Amino acid sequence: MEDLVVSAEMKGADLSRLPVAVVGARSAQFLSGHGEFERLSLEDAAERISREPHLMVNRVMAARRLGLPPIRAFDALELYAFVRPARYCLPTIQGLMEALHLSLDIDSDEDKCLAVKAIAERLLVDMEAQTYAYRAGGAKVAMMMARAGWTWGPYALKAIETYPDHSREDGLLVWTALTEWEDGAPPPPPGDEPVEADESQSRLADLLGEGSETREGQQRYAAAATHAFRPREFKDGPNLQLLEAGTGTGKTLGYIAPASMWAQKNDGAVWLSTYTKNLQRQLDQELSKLYPDPKVKAKRAVIRKGRENYACLLNIEETLRAVMMRAGVNESKGMDRDKILMGLVVRWARYSRDGDMIGGDFPSWLGAHFGAGRIAGLTDRRGECLYSACAHFRKCFVEKTARKAKHADLVVANHALVVTQAATRGDDPDLPRRLVFDEGHHVFEAADSAFSAHLTGMEGAELRRWLRGKESGGTTRARGLKSRLEELISDDMDARKLLEEVLDAASLLPSDNWLGRVTGAAAMTRFETFLMLARAQVLARSDANEGPYGLEATTSEPIEGLVDAAHALGEALMQLAKPMGALAVLLVRRLDEDAEVLDSTSRGRLEASARSLKLRADTVMMWAQMAEGFGAPVPEQFVEWLMLDRAFGRERDMGLCRHFIDPTKPFADVVLENAHGVVITSATLRDKAQSDDAWRTADMRTGAQHLTIAPKRLGVPSPFDYAAQTKVLIVGDVNKHDPVQVASAYRSLFMASKGGALGLFTAISRLRSTYEQIVGPLESMDIPLYAQHVDPVDTATLVDIFRDELDSCLLGTDAVRDGVDVPGESLRLIVFDRVPWPRPTLLHRARRAAFGGRGYDEMLTRLKLAQAYGRLVRRAGDRGVFVMLDGQTPTRLLEALPEGVEIERVGLADAVKSICEFFPETGE
Template sequence: MDKQEQALELLEAAVTSMGGAMRTGQQEMVKHVVTALEDEEHLLVQAGTGTGKSMGYLIPALAHAQTSAKPVIVSTATLALQAQIVGRDVPRLLESLKGKLSRPMDVALLKGRSNYLCQYKLGGGYPDDEGTLFTMDEPAVPAGTTYSPLASEVLKLREWADRTDTGDRDELVPGVSDKAWKQVSVSAMECLGSQKCPMADECFSEMARARASEADVVITNHALLAVSAFEGLSVLPDFEVAIIDEAHELQDRVTSSVSGALSARTVMTAAGGAKRHCGVNVDEMVKASNRLEKSLTGIPTGLLEQGLREDMGIALNDIVEQARLILALSKPEANAPADGGRQTARSQMQAVMDDAIRMLESEERREVLYTTRPREFVEGRGYVEADDSQPATLNVAPLSVAGKLREGLFDGRTVVLTSATLAIGSQFDAVAGSLGLMGAGAPTWTGVDVGSPFDYPKQGILYVAKHLPKPGRQLAAETLDEIEDLIKASGGGALALFTSKRSAEEAASILRERLDVEILCQGEASMKSLVEQFAAERDTCLFGTMTLWQGVDVPGDSCRLVIIDKIPFPRPDDPISKARTEDVAKHGGNGFMQVSATHAAIRLAQGAGRLIRSINDRGVVAVLDSRMATARYGSFLKATLPPMWPTVDKKVITGVLERLKPEEEK
């Protein structure tokens, strides 16, 4: 029996045990993944909603791991999918395959160090910047004592620390704020290391890494993959096979993970830590910080198309020089006892120096420089963009992640990339190119679409509101009227996806006055509770932004209408997209199509994919952007969408939505 047949037997056993039915697309996916692993060739596999994608790659992964000395890495973009795989998919699969595998399989979860509670920091081994929190060695506090919200959260963490086996933040339900978690966790740079830390034997992060090193399959995330690929750090066990789920997110997640930022405030914080915990003189660093602040004041927010100005370069060179001096003066003696304060201060200073060097070398490294400013809260107006007169933060990001991913992830390994949205039409070149799989010297790969079990032309309709004006930055009155008409026709059950938080909130506020159905809006409660309420209440509507474009799985009548306010192009002022667009054009390509339109196409497909989630679902995707019907790139965007029946006739759509109303509401 060959490996394909063996894997298909495992699939059949699992499906039968779980009471499911065999799916053609899932079987095809299993066969393609097995072939890729056997031939050691990279694979891009698009698996539409309903395919059973996770089982389609987990079964080949387990089958391969049985005879491999190294673990298979499975990486996701989101914590939600990671939790689903670890908490539901893997346990069910292993239970269903008892007696079918040649040996028991060990599956481990591995996250970045800051996701785990640090025993040494909780026990007071690091300085407490808040000054009012608790350590493990403090006596029990009297009943009825009142604490600040932050102190109460840390007390909750202290109690949890006594009973957790993993120290994984996501196991703490309900959770705590980022500020509270920071009091009990450390970054990789802040960590004292296993040789220095007096609590190394009890370290949750080290225990997770030890479990991962012994596991057959390791579930991790794109951020750790990025660190491994870009910085060459051994954050993951040595591996030969990686399976990347949510692969359409890989480029953006990697870019975000390896970007750097520097502001005068960041430098001053590092200088303050060095003075307080290392006892070094930081007067010259303070002067360098002031020079940086002056150089970043008054310049427009956005891409620095001409690179660093002279005054910025001078300030950054001074910062690098002073950081090197401070790091040399603060280096601990070889046999010095563990000192969390010194380690934190030195890690902050090292990060400042590393980012400053990257910025000074950005041209040679082909990296993008841009400035940002935090939004400011103005009474009566909400959060608004900060004025250019305020000091900016200087940022650096890779112009492309393709080369580093090719070198650090694909070379010498076999990688399977999968998602419901990887191809534009039937072509995988756009995604493949962004990840380093195109061009001179690129490794060989195969792209395959295994389809979906859903009958999209019969189950869904794509409506483009061709009559509406071209959308602008503000939500148009005509768009609000259109949303009102559609929801009235459907009787609710609408998921409305917006490209900005402001538009979602404005639409929710106005339409609550006009409609008789309940409208929930992202940000008013936790995402989990909002989605649960939306799913449970058939006529409730949910309005939101990008998180909802990808994170909602609500089969049935509760989601019978998906509204998309406009094509989700990157913001015109997004510096990384702008730089990448200009770079493509500089090399003779069509920057708009290769960057902005491709980004929009993948996001649009993700949003439209919220509608049909089961074979019994029926509904409408309404795109309220006339450019989908009138612009030359409209057909390019439509090619990524599920093949629903298309129309621009509003009367047809309102009639369909009326018929989709529950019987008692007609």
């Protein structure tokens, strides 16, 4: 190994001489290396920070506010990621202080500067301490990063110089430090002992602990949920329990109680499925009450996500090898961002709980700092896994988690994974038979995504890459089907012939630069010709060709040449699907015929390859059917349309889409009917405006209506006194079409509540416009403002920051509305810019016609309003105001709100006054 030599310059690294900068929305506060404070305008601050690296927190956020490209800085976040790998912290000054247990009074920007310096000092002191827990492997990583131009490199090496035998281990080779998983005997089938109501309630009491308040609604909920944990009554469907639980019921522990009891009694797993990663994390936290010992919890409770969420060790190795081959730095700022990123990644991978890069213990802000594409390239997002042929297979994060899940009691998954596994591995005995779908109002969307088909350029290009590998230059790994199968079928002439047929037929699929050829009318293949003509039809029939948003058009009355192009494409796709399917069948046959001679490694590779190949062959067959049938009537259960996708005004994709009008039908067929017991739960399963049959909405949105066996149903009301704790204001004198008026309204309302406000928007453009107009005035009142689609931070982290900072404000869209769980004063005001009617897409039009016309629109809107309103009160002492800046809000939509809540139609001035009176402590 190369010796670690600390240069004189590195030895002279002195933190006290570093200038500090805290960049706000309107100005920046500086602390010089001599201890002098100075405030500058953003323009002057940009000039100074461009000249000299400053100590700061979140250099990407600072650069955005300064209007600069990526800046070189001593970012305390990057130092934290190196010093405390895989340890969570919010990417803010306050977040770093809390993670480091620093108690400092922050009353001004000057205090913030001092706090940033104290954070950096603490981290460097920690790294030098004899008790430092993350020494292993750090020396070689720090040297690589220092030579790549990492600003903290000299400081890290100065600390590491004190380590004994620091050059003994190469921390870059992180896979050598990870433990291997071990295969045990496959678990026996679970038992079928029922969970009784009193057992569930007793387990609930244990989870709540002594002295906790008994909630009658939670007790009823826990008892009712046991229906899903009794032996199945009929073979045609599960014991299905629909449970609507008002906010504050305590539904999470209410279903954990019977689920954990069933798992314990029957030695089997229950899968707890959520829609958002945020709730997955919350569920994981709740399970600490069930398993307070972390070692026991690690065995009994497992988080499962799709393969694309986890770090791929082979991708890390090959990316690291590629960047290490480069000499020196590769950017004008004097640093190699790839090497710095890889240094932080290998530090994290060594200490990560489970290798989850999306929503796990990976620093979420690294994507904004170094590029989300760089992070994504370190996962297996394209299904290129070599399985047991990979040198790191026995240390693979995905394989380790999958094996733990087979022996766990509770598996915390997500709707997408559960539905996809059921659809693609229906005969797998390891698939869960006891399921809880939390956030059950999103089952419809999850099923819609899982059972749709998109014959588009991007999808075709991804398939070509999976089949043929990367066909042009670059460092990204993409081995292709031949390299994954060649060794397995070397002695099978039939399989080798089919493989060659597949690879030859795959030349039809879009290759590199397909988008430029399609948009430039220079199509080279039948696939590209179809895309070119599909794009032409969309542009010909759209009224917003120059806008930033995606476009769509019906398939009716196709333009000249489009039908012929589609049929030609269908024929070619069929020639690809047939050998793909035949090869998958042959691989499965080999598993049977060669069972006596195949070792376990080869069996695993054959089985995984056959499954992946069949899945993709089925997709290509569906594409072929769509293309061959183009121009004829679409099967009645589907809706099809042509689309042109855009991002920030630039075209990204185009093609033909097919969705089920009712995706809960395949969901019921594939997921529900094969399960033994299912709980579907949410705070908003029913549309309460349908007083004659409110459960009809729940049945329609969950697939229950397609089951032979009717579900059991229970609605548990919220224990909160919404009439006393909340108020609803409909503001009628703000022109919702005038962005200046809308922004002024948000500013006035946020100032009236003195922060603690969530602004919800139905369009990203209006969100951004409002942010730009109000961020400065709010900052002058010491009210921090954050925004989805503006701040370079992922949504879950934005919500965490909003929760942590008592008087901050947050602007967001649907993802924020559904993912916010902010108890206490941090959320005391919600403002909607306008009624969240469904987007008038062609897909929605088809569903509107099928599900009840205007009533369907109103049902969906009421459910959105109920979800948003439900964010206001999360515990007994919470109080809040809900404001709608849309005077045209129909009264019938407000039936979504709890009975007795005061609803006033007022002007903006009266709304401001009402908020001040509702929160007297915030008034002047």
